[in-house]
Amino acid sequence: MSGVGEILKTVGDFGPFQRRLVLLTLIPCLSVAFHQFCQLFMVVDVPHHCNTSWIRAVGPNLTEEEQLNLTLPRxxxxxxxxxxxxxxVDWDLDSIVAYGLNATEECSSGWVYPSAQPPSLLTEFDLVCDRKELHDIAQSVYMMGLFLGSMIFGPLSDRIGRRPVILISVFLQGLFGVGIALVPHFYVYMAFRCVVGASVSGITMTILALATEWIGVSSRPKAVLSSHCCFAIGQMILAGLSYSIRNWRLLEIAGSAPIFAFFFSIQLLPESARWLVTKGRIEEAKKALQKAASVNKRAIPPGLLEQLKPETQTKSGGTLDLFRKKHLRKVTLIMSCAWFVNSLVYYGLSLNVTNFGLDFYLTQLAFGAVEIPARVGCIFLLQWFGRKKTQAVLLVLSGLVCLIITGIPEDQPVVTTILATIGKFTASASFSTSYVYAAELFPTVIRQTGVGLCSMLARVAGIVAPLIRLLSQYHRAIPMAIFGSAPVVGGLLCILLPETRGTDLADDTGDGCSPAEVCENANSSSENGHRKGKDGGQDNDDTKTTYF
Structure with a gap:
């Protein structure tokens, strides 16, 4: 045992140092929410028709209505x-008027849009007709970036540290986010969005690990879910920004540029003391812990600090380490499945915001607003029912709501939107549970690798979700049926996971007993009013304290 957990109890579970750390995560979380869903408001459907200006060569005095009547079928x-x-045709105008035109073809000279329409992705890059599917493909490319970011930044954070990865990710998001507003071609736009997606994964995963490793067990969910609430606020801000700024390039700048404010607080961002210990950098870990104690106005006993030692032969874990041991293999497979189906239903509902029949700005505002009570309520659900039950029930409920939507007639948009909002509520709470649960299940040496793998599977679901929406051309109920059935299966699998409520974080894969055994022992002891220390030390009476 590295002893960091005991020292953190002396430093304080959630003092000014940890609260400052949580506040530092708010700006990136606001920006993440913007990038996740901004494209939905940049591709606003507008009336359009083929460009038929060719007829002006033979009829320059035609009115617009006469031109359209002669050149467009109905x-x-x-x-x-x-x-x-x-x-x-190469006829004269009188022949065209007398005989009319019969042969039709697809638009060959572009499209015409309302002149008063502000520039949007749809109008600037002609995302209509046979190019309409590029909208969903571009969203999948962004999700591919999230996948790549999970694959790259998760293991990288376990190797070079939490702080450097956060700074790299924030810089990439700001640089390429603003760069998107300057792109000349749609394929360049998709490439830049892919990089932004990768940076979003780097930010969300690494902030999760850093907060989890600095904050005590009793306050960990509150801290993690506070940043999730900020993500929900970011969605509401997106609804207001997109409503007031209709020019997509200006909207992109407005949502991307504020991330650079994060760099004014670089010096306040700490490195994870737990990670430093697992890398054998004991002196740096001591300095970080002493600084945290100083900010919290606490004193660490010198003897306790001197006991701080790395695990014997501690080394960085890799992806294969997640599958070598039976208990980690089970956790990895089930949590990866849970993240996949959770992401599928979450994005299945979120990316359909323009298709529920009501004003999509108000729907987005409702979707963002409903996430706040979902995230806050998740704190109490984790406290009362534990991680496992909360994860399983919320996943099943979110799936059942989607299955109910498949039976609602198209002429009932209000009912559909209400059900979608309920589904978004349960999916959001389930996603928050997944972040807390996964961070507690994986040991420190492979925490980011494990969470990164789960996140990769979630991003695969994000890639697939926009493509599943294309199946609606065969039957409108097919996408929702898929979005609904998958989380029900995933929720049932979560019953096989161990409970982690009230347990300390494991630092190494070779700890005295498996995380499952640690969790089960903690649960049985907490039921008797006592919780036993991880090192087999004396029991601490906590019958009057509820641990998360």
């Missing part, structure tokens, strides 16, 4: 077709 409802036009 659909069954009598409106002009948006994706087809009559094939150009």
């Amino acid at each position: 659909d069954a409802e009598g409106s002009y077709e948006q994706c087809s036009m009559y094939s150009p």
Whole structure:
């Protein structure tokens, strides 16, 4: 045992030092929320039709209505077709008027949009008709960036530290986020969004690890979920920003540039003392702990600090270490599945914000607002019911709501939106539980690798979610049926996981007993009113204190 846990109890579980650390995470969380969903408001559907200016060469005095009437076919409802036009001919105007045009073709010279429409991704890059699917593909490319970020920054954080990875990720997000507003081509836009997605993964995963490793067990969920509440506030801010700034390039700058304010507080961002100890950097860990104690106005007994020693032959863990031991293999497989299905239902609902039938700015505002009580309520759910029950029940509920939506008629948008909001509530609370639960299940030496692997699976779900939406062209209920059935299965699997409520963090994969055994022992002892220390020390009476 490295002894960091005992020293942190002396330093303080959630003093001014830890509260300052949580506050430092707020700006990145606001920016993360913007990048997750901003594209939905940059591709606003507007009336459009094929560019048929070719007829102006033979009829320069035609009115706009006459031009459209001669060059565009009409659909069954009598409106002009948006994706087809009559094939150009080399006749004179009188012949065209007398005989009309019959042969049709797809738009060959671009599209025409309302002149008063502010620039959007749709109008600037023609994301209509046969290019319409590029919208969902671009969202999947962003999710691919999240996947790559999970694969890169998780292990990197376990190797070079939490603080450097956070700073690198924040810098990349700000640089490429602002760069998106300057791109000349849509494919460059997708490439930049991919980099931003990678940086988002680096920020969310590493901030989670840093907060988890500095904050005591009793306050850990409150701290982690506070940043999640800030993410929800960011979604609400996005609704207001997108409503007031309709130019997509200005909107991108407004949402990306504030992240640079984070660099004014670089000196206040600490490195994880737990990580420093696992790397054998004991003196740096002592200085970090002494600084935390000083900010919290506490004193660490010199003898306790001198007992701080690294684990024997401690080394960085890798992805294979997650599968070598039976208890870690079970945790890894089930948590990866839970993150996958949770992400699938969360993004399945979030990315459908424009398709529920009501004003999507208000729907986004509701989606953001409902996440705040979901995140806050999750704190009490984790306290009352523990991690395992909360994770399982919330996943099952979010899936059942989506399955119910499949049976709601299209002419009931209010009912659909209300159910989607409930689904977003349960999916958000479940996601918050996943972050706390996964961080507690994996030991310090491979915590970021384990959480990174889970996050990678979640990002795979994020990549798939926009593509699943394309199945609605075959039947509108297919996407929601998939989004609903997957989390039900994942929730049932979570019953097999151990409980971690009230247990200290494991530092090494070779600790005295497996995390599952530690959790089970903690649960049985807490039921009797006592919790036994991880090192087999004396029991601490906590019958009057509820631990998270």
